[in-house]
Amino acid sequence: MHELSLATNLIDYLEKLGKEQGLNRINEVFIEVGELTHIDPRQLRFSLKIASEGTLAAQSKFFIKRKKVVIKCKKCGKGSQLRTKEMIAQYSITCPLCGSSEVGIDQGREMVLKRVRGIKK
Numbered sequence: 001m002h003e004l005s006l007a008t009n010l011i012d013y014l015e016k017l018g019k020e021q022g023l024n025r026i027n028e029v030f031i032e033v034g035e036l037t038h039i040d041p042r043q044l045r046f047s048l049k050i051a052s053e054g055t056l057a058a059q060s061k062f063f064i065k066r067k068k069v070v071i072k073c074k075k076c077g078k079g080s081q082l083r084t085k086e087m088i089a090q091y092s093i094t095c096p097l098c099g100s101s102e103v104g105i106d107q108g109r110e111m112v113l114k115r116v117r118g119i120k121k
Contacts, residue, residue: 002039003039003040003043003044003046003047004047004050004051006039006044006047006111007044007047007048007050007051008047008051010031010048010051010113011048011051011052011055011057013113014026014029014052014055014056014057014116015055015056015057017116018056018057018116018118019056021118021120022120022121023056023118023119023120023121024056024118024119024120024121025056025059025118025119026056026057026060026116026117026118027060027061027117027118027119028060028061028062028063028115028116028117028118029048029057029060029061029062029063029113029115029116029117030063030065030113030114030115030116031044031062031063031064031065031111031112031113031114032064032065032066032067032110032111032112032114033064033065033066033067033111034066034067034069034107034108034109034110034111035066035067035068035069035108036069036105036108036109037108037109037110037111039111041064041066044062044064045062045064048060048062049062056118067107067108067110067112068081068082068107068108069081069082069105069107069108070082070105070106070107070108071093071095071103071104071105071106072103072104072106073095073097073098073100073102073103074100074102074103074104075095075098075100075102076095076097076098076100078095078097078098079106080095080096080097082108093105
């Protein structure tokens with residue numbers, strides 16, 4: 001369950017950020033998680049609640065949004081959203097515009113902390 005180690009690292013970062021910004025408490029945390037990260041948003045939210053106990057982020061609301069996979073064709077240069085399948089083995093990674101299999105993943109492998117809301121001292 002790598003969600004717990006991710007949550008612990010994120011809470012450590014939020015503690016540092018909160019202290020640097022002079023926050024008394026962190027109320028809301030907004031996170032985006034790419035579909036190819038294999039991170040389960042429910043497990044991450046649960047892990048964040050556990051990891052945040054006794055920190056500035058205790059009692060925070062964690063908003064986690066799934067980010068779609070976007071591919072970019074190396075042949076025609078166009079970007080497009082990858083259609084979601086149930087299993088990664090079912091993905092067909094080809095450009096829907098020109099049919100080329102020369103594509104790269106532009107988005108969907110990341111976890112991004114988008115915004116933090118808190119109360120200053």
